[in-house]
Amino acid sequence: MSNSINQIIASELNVRHEQVTAAVTLLDDGNTVPFIARYRKEVTNGLDDTQLRNLESRLGYLRELDDRRKVILKSITEQGKLTPQLEADIHSADSKTRLEDLYLPYKQKRRTKGQIAIEAGLEPLADTLWQQPENDPAATAEQYISADKGISDTKAALDGARAILMERFAEDAGLLDKIRRHLLANAELTSHMVDGKEQEGAKFKDYFEHNERLTNVPSHRALAMFRGRNEGFLQLSLNADPNQEEGVRSSYCEVIIADHYGVKLGSQPADVWRKQVISWAWRIKILMHMETELMSALREKAEEGAMQVFADNLKDLLMSAPAGPRTTLALDPGLRTGCKIAVIDTTGKLVDTATIYPHQPQRQVAQSEATILALLNKHQVNLIAIGNGTASRESDSFIAKLLKDNNLKIQSVMVSEAGASVYSASELAANEFPNLDVSIRGAVSIGRRLQDPLAELVKIDPKSIGVGQYQHDVSQSMLAKRLDAVVEDCVNAVGVDVNTASAALLTRVAGLSKTMAQNVVDYRDEHGRFEARTTLKKVARLGPKAFEQCAGFLRIMNGKNPLDSSAVHPESYAVVKTIAANNSKPMDAIIGNTEFLRSLKAADYVDDKFGLPTVTDIISELDKPGRDPRPEFKTATFAEGVNEVKDLIPGMVLEGVITNVTNFGAFVDVGVHQDGLVHISALSDKFVSDPREVVKAGDIVKVKVMEVDLARKRIAMSMRMSDEPGQEKPARKPQAQRQDHHRSKPNNGNHSGNNSNRSNNSNCGNNANNASGNAMGGAFAAAFAKAKK
Known part of the structure; x- marks a missing residue:
């Protein structure tokens, strides 16, 4: 098999x-x-x-x-x-x-009405009436009346016979397959409001009277409706005959049942009874079975779609550009409790901390400036990371003025705090900084994730990072498995410096378990830095198989062997030695020697052990050893004076950062503590079937403000600069792209959202799916109305 x-x-x-x-x-x-x-x-x-x-x-x-x-x-x-x-x-x-x-x-199951009827001897009656409709049902049933068997009259006999046939039909795999294929091609998912839930379930109002072809329901709408049902606001059902005229009770599925068994209903004595058997089998047995099965399949497909969105966004975030090894001052903004400061060196080591109160109510501006300037000078800081939580724009303005007044050429960057509080309160953070206040730990995390987002974000449960879509509505075990695979692939694609990596990062390296990763750190702490990859073999429990799997992904910078800092696997070092020897060059002379390496023919170094793909990869790696596949570090420049939603004016063109990409559009941080939505229909002048064709998390984009709803803090934006606020947008071919009211906006501090709620980071994507997230509003209402029709 x-x-x-x-x-x-x-x-x-x-x-x-x-x-x-x-x-x-x-x-x-x-x-x-x-x-x-x-x-x-x-x-x-x-x-x-x-x-x-x-x-x-x-x-x-x-x-x-x-x-x-x-x-x-x-x-x-x-x-x-x-x-x-x-x-x-x-x-x-x-x-x-x-x-x-x-x-x-x-299948072994509880005794059913059909089984009881068979035990009572009614199967011959069922077969006779079904196969020989010329028999009169009542007259034929009289022969089966038996008080001893619990059959008191003809009605009881006919009911038993009907139950036998109904169960037989409902267990016919061939029939079920025919009906399933018909439903997948034609059925609609129908959603209705539960009586009396208008006000309480208002966030699901778009689904109070909603129907849609079952196979066309996108994952975010399916999950929104399933959530509405689970919360008791919606009733979902399957409409097998959406094109049928109102008032018609029979279903085409009954025709399928009759055709499957070659039954032609006419005016013979048993035909009325046979028609009733078919109708009841469909409505009572098969429809319920199919509704459960197909809705489960829809939910499974929707969960898969949501998990894929999360996985794609997580990969983009983890693979976003690192600022690199630069001494960084990280500021975790706050008002009443002050701004927490952490200074970290080029290796990510914490070297200083402070707390300042530049904002209301204390308003200690001069003292705060003096503290920051002293830290900048003391540690030769060349990068400032500001968390995007509460008071982030006020803190950004404070830092910008300080740098300008003192003529300091230091870059200041707004950094997502998503998951920072989760890390701060974790066992990992407590072990790393046992005597450090939780809020200061958060500042450290903010600074480190700017230096190297991948190395820092691996310390946080991926579900707490805030780039998901309906993440709390999907299988948590499957989601965790999917996201863990993404993290593993990203970490190994970049490679890990074994002498600086945390145990959390090492755990994600291929072949290393949590215990092995900690043993690597313990060995490093006891014996000092690793000077060669081969030394890894001395780490407790890191055997030959684990070494084979992990060695190529672990880097040793400035070690004894220059190849140890590259992605060339130790098992392939012999190939490099052969290349050097055959060309009478020392190994150091060929590493990074582009002209020489491009003159080589990989096929000349292929043997029984190393094939052409391996040799080709080795030569490519020698050209740029230890290359980082991540993009160049860039930052968005937020507009001055635009700090809150109320500062936005329709028609404004702003620069922002893509924080989350869903099936229905992309969310953009423009620095006002609330991400705006660029609906899928406004991402490009061309038709877009998948927003990721145009943008990904971390991209810097220009957007135009189309509509601002202050009451609900909803911002509609467009990446089409020709769009004008209030202008009706025509539905575009090949299909108008529909407004989706159940938004997946993370309310978790991921480049805004409701950044004051950072303690709820683990809930990211949950409030994101709040069905009240109708962010687009009237600007596109007409076009969307057309699309829905």
Whole structure:
């Protein structure tokens, strides 16, 4: 069966069977995805990390399917009911749904009305009336009346016969498949308000009377409706016949049932009874089954979409540009409690702290300026990080004036505080800074995430970073697994300096467990810096397999071997030595020697152990050893005098930072403590099916303010500079892009939001999904109304 599984995956991924087989073997041998993607290209013929992640996920599903198949075959065999055709059908089932459909008639369950009727001897009556409609139901049923069997009259007999057939239909895998395909092509999801919930459930008002083709419901709308149902404000149902005229009670699915069994209903004596059996089987048995199944499938698809949005945004955030090793003064803004200051050196080490009170109510401006200037001079600070929480714009203005008045050429940057409070109160932070106030720990985190966002953000649960969409409505275990994979891929793509990395960062390196990572730090603390990768073999519990997996991703800067600072794996050092020897050059002379390296032919150094992909990668890495794949560091410049939502005026053109990308648009921080929304329809002059085609988290963009709702602090923006506030926007082809009222705006301090609520960072994406988030408003209302029609 494993060969069959590999073939299925190869077909789905559109790669060769041999590639999948090789990758599966490597995974089963304990190799990690980052290691396989980077250092086993010749084995898998170049499968990348995305393909390998998809392969790994699909492999797990198909193996679970195969295990379930074996259990079902064993169960039916033990019942003595396994026929050659049924066995063939079970072996060919390609989904868990199909497999469970086939098993349904043989599944052990509580005694049903149909089973009781069969035990009472009514199955012949059911078969006679169904197959020979010329028989009169009442007259035929009289023969089955038996007080001993609990059949007191003809009605009881006919009810029992009907129950037998209804259950038989509801367990017919072929019939269920036909109805399922019909519903997927035609059915609509219908949402209605629960009576009396108008006011209490007002945030879900857009779904009080809503219907939409089931297969077209996007993930954010599906999750919004499911949340409304879970909170008791909405009732959801499946409309199998959306085009049917009002008042018609029968369903086309009843026609499907009749056709499946070759039944032609006419005027024969049993036809009225048979029609009733079909109608009841559909409405009471099959519809309920299908509604549960298809809504579960919709929810699963919606959760997958939401998790993908989160994963994509997290990757963009983790891979955002680092400011680099620059001495940084970090300021965590506050009003009554003051602004917490932390100075960190080029390695991220905390070297000084302070608290200032430049704002109301204390208003100690002169003293605060003196404190900041003293710290800047003492530590030769060349970068200032300001958290974007409460009083952030006031603090930004205070720092800007101080730098201008003192003619200091120091860059000041607004930094997202999302998750800072989670880190501050964590066990990790307590172990790192046991004698430091929690708020000062937050300032340290703000500064470090500017120096290196990846290294700092790995210390925080990804779900607390605030770039998700309906994250609390999805499977938390699946979300955690998905996000952990993203973090692992990002960390290994960048590489880690083993002599400066925290245990939290090392834990994300391929092959290192939490215990191993801590052992690396403990060894470093006891013996001093690592001078060579080979020294890692002396770390407790870091065996040969772990070393093989992690060594290429760990960097040793200025060590004994220059290759230790590169992504060249120790197992491949021999290739570099061969290149150097064959060209009569010392190793140092070829590293970074672009002209020489580009003159080499990789094929000349291929042997039985190292294939062309590996040698090509080695030569490329030698050209720019230890290169960082992240982009160049840039910052947005917020407009002066625009500090609050009330300062915004429709028509303003501002520079901002993309903080979150969802299926329906992108949120932008322009420095007013509340992100604005650029709806998907306003991202570009061209049709956009996915906002990530245009923007990603961390991008610096120009936006035009289209509408400001002060009461609800909603800001509508556009990236189309030709748009004018109040101007109706035409619906665009190929399909008008619909306004989505259930916004995923993180209320968590991620580049604004409600930044005063940083203690609720772990709830990011929850309030984000608050259905009252109708941020676009009247400016685009007409166009959206058209789209909805």
